Amino acid sequence: MIRRLLFIILIIINIFTLSGCWDAQQLDNLAVVTGIALEKGSEGRIRIIIQAVNTQAVSADSGASGLTFQKAYQNKAVEGYSLYEAFDNIRFITSTQQFYSHLGVIIIAEDLARERGMTEFLDYFERNAQSRLDSWVLIGRGDLTELMDSPGGIRTIPTQRIQARMETLPTPPFAALQLAEFIKLMQNESLQPYTAGVENKASISAADEPGHGILDGNVPDPLYDITVNGTAVFRQDKLVGWLDKEESRGLQWLRGQVSQVNRVFENPDHPGKRIGVYIVSAKTRLEPQIRNGQIVMQVNLEVQSYLQESQGKANWGETSALSRLEAAQGEQIKREVEAALQKGQQEYQTDIFGFGQAVHRNYPEEWKLISSEWSEIFPAVPVEIQVKSTIRHTSLITQPAEPAPK
Amino acid sequence: MSIWSKWLKAHMASEGTGKTYGNSPAAKQQNSGPARVQPVLRDNWNFLQQKIGSNFDVIFRRFFLDTKSAEEAMVVYIDNLVDQAALYNNVLAPLMYDSRRSREKTSGSGLEELLLNTMLSAASVTAEQSMDQLVAAILSGGVILLVDGVSNAFIIDISLYDQRSISEPEAEVLVRGPREGFTESLPANLVMIRRRLKSPDLIFETMKIGRISATQVCLAYIQGVAPADLLDEVKERLGRIDIDGILESGYLEEFIEDHPFSPFPQILHTERPDRTAACLLEGRVAIITDGTPLVLIVPVEISVFMTSPEDYYERYIIGTVIRWLRYAAFTLSIVLPSLFIAITSFHQEMIPIRLLISISSFRQGVPFTTLTEAFLMEATFEVLREAGTRLPRSVGSAVSIVGALVIGQAAVQAGLVSPLMVIVVAATGIASFTFPAYNLALTLRLLRFPLMLLAGALGLFGIMFGIIMINIHVARLSSFGLPYLNSLSPGPSTNLKDVLLRAPWWAMNERPLGISRNRRRQSRSFKPLTPNSTSGKEADQQ
DSSP, X not given: OHHHHHHHHHHHHHHHHHOSOOOOOOGGGEEEXXXXXXXXXXXXXXXXXXXXXXXXXXXXXXXXXXXXXXXXXXXXXXXXXXXXXXXXXXXXXXXXXXXXXXXOEEEEEHHHHHHTOSHHHHHHHHHOSSSOTTSEEEEEESOHHHHHTOOOSXXXXXXXXXXXXXXXSSSOSSOOEEHHHHHHHHHOTTOXXXXXXXXXXXXXXXXXXXXXXXXXXXXXXXXXXXXXXXEEEEETTEEEXXXXXXXXXXXXXXXXXXXXEEEXXXXXXXXXXXXXXXXXXXXXXXXXXXXXXXXXXXXXXXXXXXXXXXXXXXXXXXXXXXXXXXXXXXXXXXXXXXXXXXXXIXXXXXXXXXXXHHHHXXXXXXXXXXXXXXXXXXXXXXXXEEEEEEEEEOTTOSSOOOOOOO | OHHHHHHHHXXXXXXXXXXXXOXXXXXXXXXXXXXXXXXXXXXXXXHHHHHHTTOTTEEEEEEEOSSSSOOEEEEEEEGGXXXXXXXXXXXXXXXXXXXXHHHHHSOSXXXXXXXIIIIOOOSOEEEEOBHHHHHHHHHTTOEEEEETTOSOEEEEOOBOOOOOOOOOOSSSOOSSSOOOOOOSOHHHXXXXXXXXXXXXXXXXXXEEEOTTTOEEEEEEEEBTTBOHHHHHHHHXXXXXXXXXXXXXXXXXXXXXXSOTTOSSOOSEEESOHHHHHHHHHTTOEEEEETTOSOEEEESOXXXXXXXXXXXXXXXXXXXXXXXXXXXXXXHHHHHHHHHHXXXXXXXXXXXXXXXXXXXXXXXXXXXXXXXXXXXXXXXXXXXXXXXXXXXXXXXXXXXXXXXXXXXXXXXXXXXXXXXXXXXXXXXXXXXXXXXXXXXXXXXXXXXXXXXHHHHHHHTHHHHHHHHHHHHHHHHHOEETTEEXXXXXXXXXXXXXXXXXXXXXXXXXXXXXXXXXXXXXXXXXXXXXXXXXXXXXXXXXXX
């Protein structure tokens, strides 16, 4: 009996000591951090801006307590020579515990990424048990303090808005990466990382005259809004340049990341008129070949889409007309891919497309010989692009409606 | 623990030596052999007078038989326990007026046969010699006839007393199913079972338990279906009981259950004769106690507590769905508050961010930790529930108003608790009301609190630990030797189709595993066949 009692006591002691999560945290003491921005501080220090939810403003009862015009978020800026030092300094300026498990967005200023590289910043986020590997790693262009303090819209927390912009569609507007993937690409010898940039830009919806909308008792639309703008291209962990909208699409095609996106291109029958398609499925195959001792990259794309918009007179019910349309779609995709190659391969000379990985996969023996010189070989690799373009259907109508001659 | 059990053993042994646990009141006082009926009426009269004569409601009625010799006779009974009309018509009148003719008809046989065969016209008459038995019979509503010169007494059973009429069982209400429930009267209850199972194999065995109360306890089973060793075990356990009084079957339950320290009920109690009959058909044994409408049923598995008779009366698809609903409610009612505590105070990363923000904004200004908050609310809820059950119905509505307003509305507005906690507590409460078995619901009410403590101290880890401990405990339980989780055991011939599903009646060809050895319920599957197309057409033409 005594043995048994001892046994039970031992078990009870063990549960308390073995459990990893000892400290309870009351929710109202937590500041839920939704995003962090890093920028250059004074004297070589890093300045971090921490954005946390202001739960008092979000509360359903806020009307009653007269806090209606509080911001839904709270930014705190601290400096330190390292991230950890900076985070430690937060304790001096807040009464709440920062909670990083819902950290959705890590924004790193462009100049930091260019000059110091990403490694020393990402280490903290990868190591910390609280932070998640699915936070978006983004490059901030322009003034980050302003970017982090840009209220407006339905989701009033700026970093939440950025996160939503990345996640509402299956394919982000620009090629963006999450922390785990970014680090994976960075560590891979046959790949280079890239990610999207964010910027505070003049809002289209903002009215010309200030005070617009205030009559209804609404907060006026903000003059600036956060936009995802450009894809940052890295060599190893340092930012080397940017891809614009079309080039980013080309990158997404090559990386095989496209699904459920819209594309617009010129109507093959009516120059100047536009055709809109919705791409439902896209397959990318990178097939390197060795011809005469030289690596040639064959890019095979298979694209299927639905017709969504058609300007100009046409009858897409005809097979020949539809084939022309399919060919035009293929051409458009090819143009995008070529534009991306022009920038990434020729100008920045960094293998963000995964060509090295494809060679490694298909010619493992040869890769061993060339891997160390890949950065020299890569810019000269000829690329052959083949697009198998299909338009599955023309949606509800085949011909655009046309006014009858009267 | 060990000291206690040793003391208990020793104590019980010393009590048990040299004594038989007789049930009659006089068994222990009579050291020189039990008293017997004497041929002289006066002696018997004195004996009874001394034994029970000081009771004002005991009637000694002396009269003379209508015979040539006009023997002196006496009936003894308790005033309001006996049907006065029957006493006059079937006992007193024939003996006092009509017996001369009877005597002339019969040829010279003894007075005793004469009385039994031709004079006493009551239906139930037994001859008895033991004075103790006579006293017991008087106390339970019998009429005793003593005749001078006869060394036997007669027990005439014409008892009649007021009893509650049969009504719908309030604790086990069904939408579809019989409306009658057991009453406090044992004979009425037996009738209700007998009417459902008209088989010679349905056996009622009776015994008296309680030195003072001498409560009649009846064992009901179906011979050939209920296993014999189970019967022996039940009888043995019931026979062991030595207590002054049994007022409710709950007394018995605690004396005969397998694991007295477990919070889990191991014996089913029901008010429904239909449910009792169903359990008897499965090979279980019912213990019916006089004076209470609650019948005990042994042995039972945990799944029995989670079924309602309606599962078997309503269509099987619906029965299955409702069963799963109940299982979900079962889980919720144990773990919901503790899950809420664990996740909001330890594992905030598990909550989607928008929910987290909303929970967190509701918690702004709440002065307590989530654990304290939950305990406060749960305790209040339990108090309200208890108040609601105990109060007279007219006051009960006041409690619910106060409960809903004060606890729900005011506490939130005063910032004492967060509205989410109110939702959690309410959901838990409602989930625990879905239980057909009140005693299992009580158990879960109890287990919720340690789980909440564990969750508050250790988070999900604590909940897992608690659940594992409960599982280990439940797996160790048994009810009259039947493993408590018997019906959940896998295997080729299992009960799972009556646990995970409610299989249609034509698919349940066998009785539940582990209880009866005679498992065949029906010889083959009587699945209804769809009429073929030709017969369908004919039907259409008609």
